[in-house]
Amino acid sequence: MEISLDLLLSAIMAGILLGGFYAAVTVGVSISFGMLDIVNIAHPAFIILGSYAAYILNASFGLDPILAAFLMLPVFYALGAAIYQIYHLVFERRGDEALRGLAFFFGLLFITEVALVLVFGVDYRFVNAAYVGITLHYGPIDLPLRMLVPFAISILLMIGLQLFLSCSFIGRAIQAVSQDRLALQLMAANPTKIKRIAFAISIATAALAGAFLIIIQPVEPSIGRDYIGRVFAICVLGGLGSFPGLVAAALLLGVVESVTSTFYGPSWAPAVAFGFLLLTLALRPAGLMGR
Amino acid sequence: MGRMRNSTFWAAAFAVGAVFFGLSLLVPNDYYFFAGYVVLQYIVLATAWNILGGYTGYVNFGSAAFFALGAYSTVVMYKLLPLPVPLLVVIGGVISGAVGLGMGYLTLRLRGAFFSIATLALAVVVQTLITNWDFVGGSRGAYIIRPAHAPLLGNYIQYLFLVMLVLAVIAVGIARSIERSRLGFGFSSIRDDEQAAEAAGVPTLRLKLVATTLSGALMGMAGAPLPYYVTYLDPASGFNLAYAVNSIAMPLIGGMTSWIGPIIGAVFLGTIQQLATVTISSALNLLIVGALLVLFVVIAPNGIVGLVESRLRARRR
Numbered sequence: 134m135e136i137s138l139d140l141l142l143s144a145i146m147a148g149i150l151l152g153g154f155y156a157a158v159t160v161g162v163s164i165s166f167g168m169l170d171i172v173n174i175a176h177p178a179f180i181i182l183g184s185y186a187a188y189i190l191n192a193s194f195g196l197d198p199i200l201a202a203f204l205m206l207p208v209f210y211a212l213g214a215a216i217y218q219i220y221h222l223v224f225e226r227r228g229d230e231a232l233r234g235l236a237f238f239f240g241l242l243f244i245t246e247v248a249l250v251l252v253f254g255v256d257y258r259f260v261n262a263a264y265v266g267i268t269l270h271y272g273p274i275d276l277p278l279r280m281l282v283p284f285a286i287s288i289l290l291m292i293g294l295q296l297f298l299s300c301s302f303i304g305r306a307i308q309a310v311s312q313d314r315l316a317l318q319l320m321a322a323n324p325t326k327i328k329r330i331a332f333a334i335s336i337a338t339a340a341l342a343g344a345f346l347i348i349i350q351p352v353e354p355s356i357g358r359d360y361i362g363r364v365f366a367i368c369v370l371g372g373l374g375s376f377p378g379l380v381a382a383a384l385l386l387g388v389v390e391s392v393t394s395t396f397y398g399p400s401w402a403p404a405v406a407f408g409f410l411l412l413t414l415a416l417r418p419a420g421l422m423g424r
Numbered sequence: 425m426g427r428m429r430n431s432t433f434w435a436a437a438f439a440v441g442a443v444f445f446g447l448s449l450l451v452p453n454d455y456y457f458f459a460g461y462v463v464l465q466y467i468v469l470a471t472a473w474n475i476l477g478g479y480t481g482y483v484n485f486g487s488a489a490f491f492a493l494g495a496y497s498t499v500v501m502y503k504l505l506p507l508p509v510p511l512l513v514v515i516g517g518v519i520s521g522a523v524g525l526g527m528g529y530l531t532l533r534l535r536g537a538f539f540s541i542a543t544l545a546l547a548v549v550v551q552t553l554i555t556n557w558d559f560v561g562g563s564r565g566a567y568i569i570r571p572a573h574a575p576l577l578g579n580y581i582q583y584l585f586l587v588m589l590v591l592a593v594i595a596v597g598i599a600r601s602i603e604r605s606r607l608g609f610g611f612s613s614i615r616d617d618e619q620a621a622e623a624a625g626v627p628t629l630r631l632k633l634v635a636t637t638l639s640g641a642l643m644g645m646a647g648a649p650l651p652y653y654v655t656y657l658d659p660a661s662g663f664n665l666a667y668a669v670n671s672i673a674m675p676l677i678g679g680m681t682s683w684i685g686p687i688i689g690a691v692f693l694g695t696i697q698q699l700a701t702v703t704i705s706s707a708l709n710l711l712i713v714g715a716l717l718v719l720f721v722v723i724a725p726n727g728i729v730g731l732v733e734s735r736l737r738a739r740r741r
Contacts, residue, residue, distance in 0.1 A: 172537045174485075174544070223722050231536055233721040235483050236676055240721070243669060243714030250707050358665070362548050365541045400563070404552035407545035414542050415530040 139273035144395040145388050146274045152387025153284035154349060156291055156380050157342045158360060159367040164335035166365075167374025168311035169328050171220065175238040177357035177364060178245035179336055183209065183343020184258075184352040185249060191260040198260045199286060202344035206337050213336025216241075217329045242357075249354035257351035265348065283345035288380075290341060294334075295376045307331040311374060359403055366410035430604075434597055441593045445586060457585045461653060463694035464588040465646050469667065470674035470686035471595045472642035476635045477672070478680030479608060481615035482536055486527075486543035487671040489550040490520040490640045492662035494647030499560045499657060502568055508575065509587050509649050516648030517641040523550075524640020525633060532632045551663045565658025568651040584649050595642050599683040611635060643671075666710060670694075673717040679729025688728050 158180060165173040183202065186209075190201035224234040264278040298304035306327045309317045314324050346352060367386055371378035386406060394402040448456055469487060476482050494516030501507055501515060523546075531542040555563045574583035602608045610631045613621035622628050651657045670693060678689025693713060700709045724731050 166537075172540070174541070219722070227725070232477070232481055232483055233676070233725055235537070235540055236672060237718055237721050239485065239669070239672060240714045240718035243710060244718065247707055247711040247714060251711070359548075362545045366545070369538070369541075400556055401552065404549050407548045407552075410545045411530060411542060411549065414534060414538055 140395060141392070143274050144392045146276070147280070147395075148388030148391030149384055150276070150280035150284045150387070151391055152380075152384035153287045154280070154342075154345050155363060155367055155387050156383035157283070157287035157338065157345055159364050159371075159379055159383055160291060160294060160376070161335040161338040161342065162364045162368050163371065163374055163376070163379050164307075164338075165332055166368060168307060169331055169335075170311075171217075171328075171332060172235055173238050173332075173335070174235070174361060174365075175242040175245065176335075176339060177360040178242045179209070179212075179339035180343045180346060180360065181249065181352060181354060181357040182245055183340040184347040185253065185343070186340060187344040187347050188258045188260055188352070191262070195261075197262050198344045198348055199262075199282070199341075202341045205340040209340040210333045210337040213333035214329050216336065217332040220332075221325055221329070246354050246357060253354065255353050255355070257353050258347070259351040260344075260347050262348065279348050283348055286341070287345060290338070291376055291380055294338075298376075303327070303330060362403070362407040362410055366406050366413065369410065370413045430601060433600060437593045437597055441589050445589055448585070449582070454579075454581055457581045459698045461581070461585050461588050462698065463691060464585070464592045465650075466670055466674060466690040466694045467592045467687055468588070468595045468646035469643060469671040470678070470690045471592075471599050471683065472639045472646065473671040474675040474680055474683075474686045475599055475602065475642070476639040478675050478685070479602065479611035479615065480632060480635050482532070482632065482635070483540040483672070484543045484636075484639065485540055485668055485672070486547040487643055488663045488665060488667040489543075489547035490524060490643035491647035491650075491667050491671075492554070492659070493520045493523060493550060494644030495650040495657055495662045496554055496560055497644070498648045498651045499566045499568065502566075502651065503559065509584070509652060513587065513591065513645045513648040517645040520644020520647070521637045521641030523644075524636040524638075527640070528633045528636035532629060532636070547663065547668065551659055554662070555659045561658065563659060565656055565661075566651070568655050568657065570652055570655060580652070584653050587649055588646075591645055595645075596683055596687060598638070598642070599686075603683060607631065607634065666713075669710065669713055669717070670697075673713050675727075677716055677720045677727055679727030681726070682729060685727055685729045692728070 158177075161179075162173060162176045165171045165176065183205065186205045187198040187201045190196045190204065191198050196204070220234065220237065224237065264282055267278045269276040269278070269281070296304075298308055306317065306322060307330070309320075309322075310324050310327045310331070317324050317327070363386065367379060367382045370386070371380075371382035386409060389409070390402050390405045393405045448460060469491065472490075473484060473487055476484055494513075497516045497519045498512045501512055507515075527543070527546055531539045534542075554560060560566055570580050574580040577583045577586065602611070610621070610626050610628075613624070613626050614628050614631060618628055647662070650662070654661065670690075674689035674693050675686040676689070677693060678687065679685030693716065696712060697709050700712060720727060726733070
């Protein structure tokens with residue numbers, strides 16, 4: 134196959150934009166799985182839920198999907214806090230989180246997906262916004278705004294979260310709970326409360342990631358499953374809980390996936406993410422920038 | 425039931441199977457064979473999942489991949505050299521068992537959650553490979569034409585039912601004999617405290633590899649007759665997520681610590697789903713499974729078996 138330079142360049146550019154979006158998708162899991170040790174495999178389902186929330190607000194009130202996502206942040210935060218509360222009472226306290234906790238999130242994944250199918254059907258839904266159809270051109274490279282806007286906000290989100298974690302009191306407490314839970318308890322802080330806040334933040338990011346997703350492509354309930362592998366691949370590759378590692382891994386995966394689907398066809402793209410994940414787990418489980 | 429001898433168990437299991445089969449022959453309607461086949465298939469899947477998940481504590485989300493590998497190995501053999509179904513079952517088992525071994529070798533040195541995530545990943549990789557493989561029909565799927573006459577019985581669906589019944593008896597028998605063997609004690613030491621087991625000299629990695637291989641092989645065996653059952657197989661149905669959910673939900677709901685749990689779960693959930701599919705809809709059907717799964721892990725973590733045991737213990741006091 135002849136590989137033209139222009140095609141390669143625009144595939145790489147598209148991959149970088151895609152990677153920025155993947156960072157927003159993954160950051161929630163990076164917090165819950167990487168820092169809190171909660172294997173929330175239902176996270177992609179909450180992202181789809183976020184997409185539908187943006188869709189409803191967009192379709193019925195004409196709100197910008199990203200503005201809609203910001204309005205939904207408190208709702209998702211509360212949902213996350215509630216889920217953590219159940220998880221803590223039922224599994225963490227019993228010391229039962231490994232097996233049954235996983236099954237719990239697996240069940241939540243299903244309930245969310247099927248409930249969305251029952252309410253909205255399996256039709257693809259999309260949103261309208263001023264920037265969705267516009268594309269900027271720089272020579273051979275196309276920059277569609279529907280990719281560029283999520284990319285930019287997602288990078289801002291990552292920077293904001295990093296600042297929050299390293300500078301604010303709560304943020305540093307979250308890092309402390311991920312490093313040494315007992316020591317935090319000895320400092321008279323309540324690890325459960327801090328984990329609840331952190332988990333709630335992780336679910337709140339799903340509202341934003343969901344809005345990005347539905348701006349980038351039409352959404353139907355079951356596409357969340359495609360993201361399970363991507364999310365965990367990026368999270369593991371980035372070295373669990375490290376944000377700079379996460380962004381690097383997300384961009385890498387975005388580029389590899391975009392190049393693969395440009396030159397070999399989109400039906401191979403899912404295998405890339407999962408293949409990446411399997412290889413990472415087998416060869417370098419500590420991730421790119423692992424401790 | 426606790427102190428039954430192995431030979432007695434096998435005799436009893438085959439007797440139960442034979443009686444079950446004899447009774448179903450009295451039913452004049454083929455639908456019962458179709459429905460019964462599905463429930464038996466789930467008994468095999470749930471038992472296979474439980475050998476890894478229940479006994480060693482490693483959660484496999486990729487049951488659908490092992491199951492579909494068995495089914496697709498039958499499709500390949502059908503195109504190359506059609507063999508009788510029992511041989512296909514053996515071939516499907518060998519292939520899925522080999523994949524299970526490879527999978528375990530790649531990931532079992534990591535913490536449990538990584539193994540689970542890797543199995544999810546495996547399911548998608550295998551599905552993508554099959555979807556892009558034209559020889560087995562790719563995304564269009566493959567048609568299987570059943571022979572006009574089935575061996576032994578004549579009626580093909582009854583024949584498949586019988587094959588699956590024998591497979592279910594074998595799978596349950598294997599699970600039960602593991603429970604009472606050194607292997608089973610090794611497995612449960614891994615589940616309870618892997619580091620302590622390792623320190624006490626239990627060869628944990630080797631035992632885990634035995635579990636993934638055995639579990640994968642049984643799942644593949646359950647999938648091997650599928651193409652003859654449905655006569656048309658495409659990746660979306662072979663890799664249907666329903667298999668992954670059910671093979672987790674059934675042992676969890678039935679009870680994971682003994683061989684009887686997956687059977688109870690499979691019969692309970694399998695029957696509910698057959699009824700729901702016929703009377704309501706198949707989307708709702710998955711909602712029921714998901715809701716029951718969450719309900720049971722929250723309220724009754726030891727499943728139906730656990731509920732019954734604690735009831736009995738309370739009465740004895």
